[in-house]
Amino acid sequence: MRVAIVTGRRAAQLLREYVERLRRSGVDAELHVVPIEVAALIPKHVLAEHLKALRGSVDVVVVPGTLEYDVKDLEESLGIRIVRGPRDPSVFAVAATLGAEAFWKLVEAGEFSLEPLLDIPLEELRQQHAKAKGMDICGVKVPLRPPPLVVVSEVYVRKGAEANSVAAKVVDALSRGADMVVLGFGSEWSANEIAGMVRAVHRVVEVPLGLDAASDKAHAELVKSGHVCLSLTGHAANKLVEALPSGAAVVIAPVGPGYYVPSSVDERVKLLEALYSLATRRGLKVVVDPMVDPPGSGLMPTSVAAYVEAARMFPDAPLLAGIANVYELIDADSHGQIPVLVQLFAEAGASMLLVTEESSKAAKAVTEAVIAATMTSISLLRSMPPKDLGVDLIYVKEKRKVPSAAKAPRAVQEYDTRSLAVWHVFAYDEEGSHMLWVEEDGSIVDLYIGRKGTILLKGRSAEEIYKSVAYLRLASRPEHYMYIGYELCKAETASILGRSYVQDLPLMVPPHYRCKVYSPRLRKVIQLGRETKKKNQG
Numbered sequence: 001m002r003v004a005i006v007t008g009r010r011a012a013q014l015l016r017e018y019v020e021r022l023r024r025s026g027v028d029a030e031l032h033v034v035p036i037e038v039a040a041l042i043p044k045h046v047l048a049e050h051l052k053a054l055r056g057s058v059d060v061v062v063v064p065g066t067l068e069y070d071v072k073d074l075e076e077s078l079g080i081r082i083v084r085g086p087r088d089p090s091v092f093a094v095a096a097t098l099g100a101e102a103f104w105k106l107v108e109a110g111e112f113s114l115e116p117l118l119d120i121p122l123e124e125l126r127q128q129h130a131k132a133k134g135m136d137i138c139g140v141k142v143p144l145r146p147p148p149l150v151v152v153s154e155v156y157v158r159k160g161a162e163a164n165s166v167a168a169k170v171v172d173a174l175s176r177g178a179d180m181v182v183l184g185f186g187s188e189w190s191a192n193e194i195a196g197m198v199r200a201v202h203r204v205v206e207v208p209l210g211l212d213a214a215s216d217k218a219h220a221e222l223v224k225s226g227h228v229c230l231s232l233t234g235h236a237a238n239k240l241v242e243a244l245p246s247g248a249a250v251v252i253a254p255v256g257p258g259y260y261v262p263s264s265v266d267e268r269v270k271l272l273e274a275l276y277s278l279a280t281r282r283g284l285k286v287v288v289d290p291m292v293d294p295p296g297s298g299l300m301p302t303s304v305a306a307y308v309e310a311a312r313m314f315p316d317a318p319l320l321a322g323i324a325n326v327y328e329l330i331d332a333d334s335h336g337q338i339p340v341l342v343q344l345f346a347e348a349g350a351s352m353l354l355v356t357e358e359s360s361k362a363a364k365a366v367t368e369a370v371i372a373a374t375m376t377s378i379s380l381l382r383s384m385p386p387k388d389l390g391v392d393l394i395y396v397k398e399k400r401k402v403p404s405a406a407k408a409p410r411a412v413q414e415y416d417t418r419s420l421a422v423w424h425v426f427a428y429d430e431e432g433s434h435m436l437w438v439e440e441d442g443s444i445v446d447l448y449i450g451r452k453g454t455i456l457l458k459g460r461s462a463e464e465i466y467k468s469v470a471y472l473r474l475a476s477r478p479e480h481y482m483y484i485g486y487e488l489c490k491a492e493t494a495s496i497l498g499r500s501y502v503q504d505l506p507l508m509v510p511p512h513y514r515c516k517v518y519s520p521r522l523r524k525v526i527q528l529g530r531e532t533k534k535k536n537q538g
Contacts, residue, residue, distance in 0.1 A: 002028045003107070004058040006050065008039035011089060014400065018092035026100035030058075040066035044074075051078050060107055086112035090388070090400055097388040118390035121378045128381055135285055135318055137249045138180045138208040138229035142287075142318045145311065146351040147377035149342065152230075152320070153178035153366045154212060154356045157185050163200035170205045177370030182210030182232060182354070194218040195227075202227050216243040223248045233289060234279065236271060246283035251320055252276060253289045254306075261291065263298055265305045269313055276314060287352060289320045292345070294329045304348050311349025321350035327365065328358060334365045335393045339372040343386060346376045363498045368393055395497065429480040431473070436487050436503045442495040444488065448474045460495075462488035 007015045012033045022029045034050050036042045042064065051061060051074060061080055063071055065087040075082040083106075086092070091112050095103040102120050106112045125148055132143040142150050153173035157166055170181045183201065185194050194213050199222075202209060210230035211219055220243040222228035231248060234240040235255035244250055252275040254268035255261055262268050268290055279286045290306035293299050310319055323341040327334045342353060355369045356362065371393055375386040392399075432450010439445060439458075446457040446465050457468050465488050466481075475481050487503055494501035499508065513529045 001059040001104070002030075002057070003060040003062060004030055004032050004054050005062045005085065005092075006032045006034060006039075006042075006047070007064060008034055008036045008042060010037050011039050014089055015092070018089060018096060021096035022092065022103060025096045025098075025103070027096075027103050039064035040068070042067065044069050047071075048074055048078070051080060051082075055080060062107075062112070065112060081107075083107055083110055084112070091117070093388045094390045097384070098390075114390040121382065121389065122374075124381055125374070125377050135249075135287075137285065137287070137318075138210065140179050143351045144316065144318055145349055146346045147380045149346055149350075149373035149377055150179045150318075150352045151177065151366065151369045151373055152180045152182055152210065152352055152354045154182045154184045154210075154324075154354055156356065156358060157183055157189075157197060159186070159188055161197075163197060164204060166197070167201045167204035170201060170207070170209070173366050174207065176364075176367045178355075178366050180210055180230065181207070182212050182230065184356075185211075185213040185215075187214050189213065189215070191215040191218040191221070195221055198222055198227050199225075214238070216240045220244055230287075234275060236275065241275060241279050241282065241284065244282070244284055247285070249285040249287065250279060251287045251289050252279060253291055255291075263302055265302060265309055268302075268306050269309050272310060273313065276317065286314075286317045287320050288314050288317045289322065292322050292325045294325050299326060304344060307345055307348035307350055318352055319348075319350040320352040320354055321345035321348075322354040323369070324354065324356040324358070324362070324365070328356065328362055331361070333395070334362050335368045335395055338365065338368045339375055339386065339393050342369065342372040342376045343379065346380060424479075426479060426483070427477060429475055429477045431476045431480075434469075434474070434484055434487075436484075436491055436501075438491050438495050438501040442498075444491045444495060446484075446488075450474065462492040 005015060005019055012031070015031055019029050019031045032050065032054065034042050034046060036046060047063065054061060055078060059081060061082050062085040063082055065085040067084070071082050071084065091114055094114060094117050095106060098117055098120055102117050105116055105120070109116055129141065129143065129148050134141040134143045136142075140150055155166065155169045155173060166183070173181050183198060194211075194215055195218050198209060198211065208229035209227065210232060211222060211228045212232040213219065216239050219228065219231045219240055223231065224245055229249060230251065231240060231244060232251045233253045234250045235253045236257055237255050237259045241250060241252065252272060254271040256271055262271065272288055272290065276286055276288065288310050290310045291303065293303045307319060307321065323338065323345065326341055327337040330337060345353070353369050353373060355365050357365045371391060374391055375389060375393070378389050379386040430451070432448055432452065435447040435449070437445050443458050443460060444462065444465055446469065448455040448457070452472070452474065455472065455474065457465050459465050459468070462485070466485050469475060469484060470481070475484060490507045491501050494507055501507065511528070515528050516525055517528060518524075519526045
């Protein structure tokens with residue numbers, strides 16, 4: 001079948017690239033550019049005239065998804081199948097990546113959106129999981145080698161914590177996609193205290209839990225009672241492997257006597273071989289953790305190589321990678337690090353990912369790991385980069401600029417707002433004042449204090465709050481309404497990103513505006529930011 005993709009002049013170059021990719025994927029597609037600058041503004045009669053010329057030469061026409069009018073009557077009068085395209089042209093890139101089958105699935109659906117596209121590789125992943133060799137751990141089929149990948153969230157339990165609050169964290173991790181949850185305890189916990197906390201949490205959540213604790217006694221007791229389904233971590237410096245009953249699942253790591261961790265790949269594998277032999281003789285299910293070293297301490301030369309070698313040496317055991325050892329120790333956004341780490345260790349053979357959210361900068365790491373696991377799984381399944389899949393971890397930046405439909409008229413008064421703004425002093429609104437903040441659960445709060453008393457507004461979105469402010473008439477000056485809207489937008493963005501929000505302060509200052517760096521080119525330390533840019537231009 002032949003398809004024509006229609007667009008305007010401004011988006012033509014971008015669409016030309018996508019159409020070429022569609023052709024390479026097996027779609028007989030061609031681009032048709034209507035002589036109108038912006039695709040969304042193509043008049044209906046102009047589109048109709050353009051489509052008349054296509055009758056008999058194509059089977060399907062994909063028109064811009066940004067058109068504001070219905071095209072059903074054009075389809076009937078012209079006798080051509082017309083499908084509304086995506087509002088975001090990058091959907092064509094995803095369709096090209098997934099192949100002709102994906103493209104025609106969208107045509108059949110009569111709508112171009114990412115959701116049905118992603119269904120194709122996700123179904124392939126489900127089928128792959130069903131037939132993959134694996135090991136049942138905590139009720140989850142863990143493949144010996146990826147894809148897919150299993151995400152294990154570790155919830156650290158601090159001394160004095162209440163069981164209900166710990167259980168809430170377990171439920172939260174599972175609701176955000178974690179496949180298993182491990183409770184972690186420090187050395188200050190006794191065996192009885194650990195057992196009591198695990199049982200109390202289990203009563204609330206009623207799901208199998210993993211345990212990461214220094215007490216072999218607590219592990220053995222809780223595994224026998226059915227409260228723990230995975231034990232972390234057996235090594236030569238403890239007796240966990242000997243303490244567990246037959247049939248239990250245990251993670252083993254290359255830690256020698258005195259808690260010595262070898263820097264040599266060969267030494268790590270030898271330690272793992274001895275532990276693996278002992279554990280299998282005792283009838284245990286074994287997960288191998290060659291250990292992910294912190295950045296700067298052997299991440300690349302030792303860790304990755306150890307996983308590659310362990311994958312070869314232990315073909316009947318899944319490998320676990322504790323990627324938190326990296327992203328928790330780098331001051332960079334976790335959502336950029338995690339997909340790279342997941343891809344790296346999955347290609348090295350790991351099918352289990354251990355993640356934590358111990359620091360503020362690692363918030364939402366569980367969700368990010370779940371998304372990255374899907375990206376990497378599709379990547380491995382299809383032998384392709386984790387790009388243009390319909391699932392991604394892009395937060396603030398964007399893959400491609402979307403052409404704007406806005407255009408200034410020729411005759412217009414133009415002002416320099418920087419010079420105007422300094423002459424207008426923000427005046428107090430006699431109706432009252434507004435204090436804004438974001439609560440821990442992401443709710444946006446506006447506390448009004450003024451003529452109408454003290455009123456607290458609480459909602460999940462900026463729209464809910466500003467409409468309530470307008471309905472209750474809690475402001476009177478136009479600039480006050482605009483100020484409230486501006487701050488609410490910042491608050492909502494902070495809520496979505498899980499960032500702190502402080503009224504009247506910038507929501508985020510990018511590192512390229514605030515950091516000092518060493519410049520090899522200039523052979524000196526320079527301050528990045530706007531002032532540096534001005535000096536360079538001068």
